[in-house]
Amino acid sequence: MxxxxxxxxxxxxxxxxxxxxxxxxxxxxxxxxxxxxxxxxxxxxxxxxxxxxxxxxxxxxxxxxxxxxxxxxxxxxxxxxxxxxxxxxxxxxxxxxxxxxxxxxxxLHIPNYAARSSCPFCEEKRQLISIRRRAPSPPKSVMKYLTYRLRGLQEYDTAGAPLNDNNDIGEDHKGIYRGSPDYLPVGIDLKKAYLLRDKLGKLETYRLFSDYLNEFQQIAITTDTFEIFMAVLLHEPQLMNSINQFLPELKLELRNVISKIIYSNGLPDIHNRWKKAELLRFHYVINSHEFYKAETLKSIFIYAADDNGALDYLAYILWNDIVNNNTESASQKNLSYLIDEVRTALEETNGQKTYSWNILKEIYKTYDIIKNSSSFEAAFNSVVDFFNKEGILTSDHSQIEKDLIDLLIFLNREATEFDLVEFSKEYRALMNDIRGIIDVFIESFNNNDFLKRNFPRLYSTFFEADNSVCKLFARLDHNFALIQELTGREAHLKDCMLRLRESLVALKVDVISQKGSFAELIRKNERVDLIGTWKKVKDSMLTRINDKNIAIDDSKLLIENKDYVFIFKECLRGIFEELINNALKNENMTCSCNVYKEEGFVIFTIEQNKAFPDDYREGHGIPLIKESAEKFNGRFRMDNLDSAPRFELRLLNRT
Structure with a gap:
């Protein structure tokens, strides 16, 4: 046929x-x-x-x-x-x-996933790829684990060749499929694993025939059966849901065995050579909340101390939980105290700053960044990475462009051929990816009234202009909602499809494209030249400076020294304009400027040889400078206002 x-x-x-x-x-x-x-x-x-x-x-x-x-x-x-x-x-x-x-x-009770939206492996891969876009950016140890895990989730066709669009793991890691994921030992009996997966799959149907449950009562947890359970549950961790619900005694037996392996430093023996990272991952699958006890976490780090791969996995777990507040037994605040306590204990135990200690230091630093919710730095870095990164784990930009093109092709169909269910899944998945990158930045921007108040042109670019990112997202949401309402009414549906297509084209051209207006704005503010910006502001105000007979000595600021800082260029210009306006409150005065670096900051100073007149002591410019600096994780301070005022501006170095 x-x-x-x-x-x-x-x-x-x-x-x-x-x-x-x-x-x-x-x-x-x-x-x-x-x-x-x-x-x-x-x-x-x-x-x-x-x-x-x-x-x-x-x-x-x-x-x-x-x-x-x-x-x-x-x-x-x-x-x-x-x-x-x-x-x-x-x-x-x-x-x-x-x-x-x-x-x-x-x-066989082993499901086939016809769509990516229902595939747990695809969902895990999507989540791992999205992690590096979050604010703040993951530490190096976390990125190393992401590379390793994504390699284990590589997709192959039925002939065993890697799929062409799988660019997330880098060319060096691609190869012909050999029969089992590389995170499983070679000696695992795959036939037994398939049979066990079939038994667990029966529980997922919720047709709980007595035979289905009796099969597990006949299984004794020996070393062999434990390893088969571990192989299956590492491959599909979501199967633990059925074990938690229907087989609590089995869960307890599995937990006892993995606890002996972790806390008894390898005892009892297991037959195959498992990677410590996978043993720890299984421990987390079985009993994640045990990680968040000080003595337990210390023991886990001691167990993993000689294996950087295992330590990278621990870094991923702690970082992901503290960023997303996924922990059941500890809030972010308590988790940060726990990490600091374990870090101190490890330092005392080892007497030196080991790889374990440095990982915990990175995680603790992450918490410090999260606490400072007014900072744009982490969100901004995430957007910069999206447009600028290249190489392993950085195919998300090109993949999003490809997915956008696929959606545009989808919307070219006739209304009678339009499949709303299929389109909605692909559309929502793509928008989640895009907004996971852009929205973090936009929201951090939107929640700061000082930008709207003091830098309206910059604010309008994102929120108020007709082609602003915020208004574009609103149009997309509106047009997508209309399509859902008009399904089955082909005459109106086609018109809505065209309008949504126009909005998606604008998204591709203005926001996602490397040459778009959004990318151009991000790139322009990625590395702001402090000295170059100062020179331009001073030159633009030179007539007023000369009229007041103000001498500004900035000979120590060498234009060839590119001291890049983290702050929007328009904000930095506003700060420098206010500093010069302060000097203009006097006449016949000398100012001297200097720049130096200290602990990750670029520090700009300006000193006056005369105090302000009494009428100008309570000016409105100083609060603007202070607030602008602090919004970008910088600092501003003033000294000697009664004699020879000195102003110091600290901004994060962006070398």
Missing amino acids: PRIDTPKGWRFTFPPAALNEPIKDKKVLIIDDGSCTGETLLQMIDTISFLKVSKITVFSIIARLEDFQREFFSRIHQIRADYIKEEAGSHKIEIRMVPIEIFFGVN
Whole structure:
């Protein structure tokens, strides 16, 4: 029978008329070598039902259907067949009831994920890729674990070759699939793993036949069976949900074994050479809240001390939990105290700053950044990374552009061919990725009234201009909502599809493109030249400076010394304008400027040789300078206001 490969899978056309006579009143046997979703079975039965047959028998050799699907198929014993016959040059439909029997050889409770949106591996991969976009950026140890884990989630086609669009792990890590993920030891019996996965899959159906539960009562947790459980649960951690609900005693046995391995430094023995990172990951899958006790965490770090891969995994767990506040047993604040306590204990134990100690220092630094919620630095760095990074783990920008193009192609279809469910999944996934990058920055920007108050032009670029990022997102949300409301009303739907397409094109051109206005603005503010900006501001105010007979000695500021700082260029210009305006409150005065570096900061100073007149002691410019500096993790201080005022501006170095 002819079939056509479509974006939704194989589709069968009406059976050719030539088949009518050869199989008239015959018994038909349909053999399907594998049924993953049951769609092919349904289509083949439906196709045969247009022919005049006496009986239909269906045999599916291997099925991966849910229990309710298999049971439903097995209960069907008759089907209506609409036989079309020709009489006197016209078509006549003869309706008959035809006996049907459907048999399944083997039914595996191992699901097939037809769409990325329902695939747990795809979801984990998406989450791992999105982690590096979050603010603040992950430490190096976390990035190393992300590289390792994404390699374990590499996608392959059925021939065993890596998929072409899988660029997240770098070319050096690609290769032909060898039969099992590289995070599982070579000696694991995959046949036993498949059989155990099938047993656990039965629990996922929630058709809790007594046989399903009895199978687990017959399993003794030996070293061999423990390793099989570990292999399956590391591959699909979501299966722990079923064990938690239905097999609490089994969970306790597994937890006891992994605890002995971790806390007894490798005892009892296990047969295969497991990576410590995977043993710790299994421990976290089984009992994550145990990590967040001071003595436990210290013991875990001691266990992992000789294995940088295991320490990288611990860095990932702690960093991810403290950033997202995922911990059940500790708030972010308590977790930070815990990390500091363990860090101190490790320093006392080892007498030196080991890799473990440095990891904890990085995590603790992350908490310090999170506490300073008024800072733009972390959110801004995330957006800069999105546009500028290259190499391993940095394909998200090109992938988002590719996904955007796919959506635009989707919206070119006719309204009658528009699949809202499929489109909505892809649209929401893409917008989550984009807004996960942009929204963190936009929201941190939006929540600071001082920018709106003092730098309206900069604020308008993001929120008020017709082509602002904020208004573009609002148009996208509005047009997407309209499409959902108008499904089935083709005349109006096509118009909404075109409007959403226009908004997505604007998103691609203005926001996502490396050459777009948003990227240009980010790039312009990525590394602001402090001395160059000072010179331009001073030159623009030179006439007023000369009128007041103010001498500004900035000979120590060498223009070739590119001292880059973290602050928006417009804000830095505003600060320098206010500093010069302060000097202009006097006449016949000398100012001297200097720049030096200290502990990650670039420090700009300006000193006057005369005090301010009494009338100018309470000016409004100083609060603006102070607030602007602090919003960008900088500092501003004043000394000697009564004699020779000195102003000091500290800004983060962006070398």
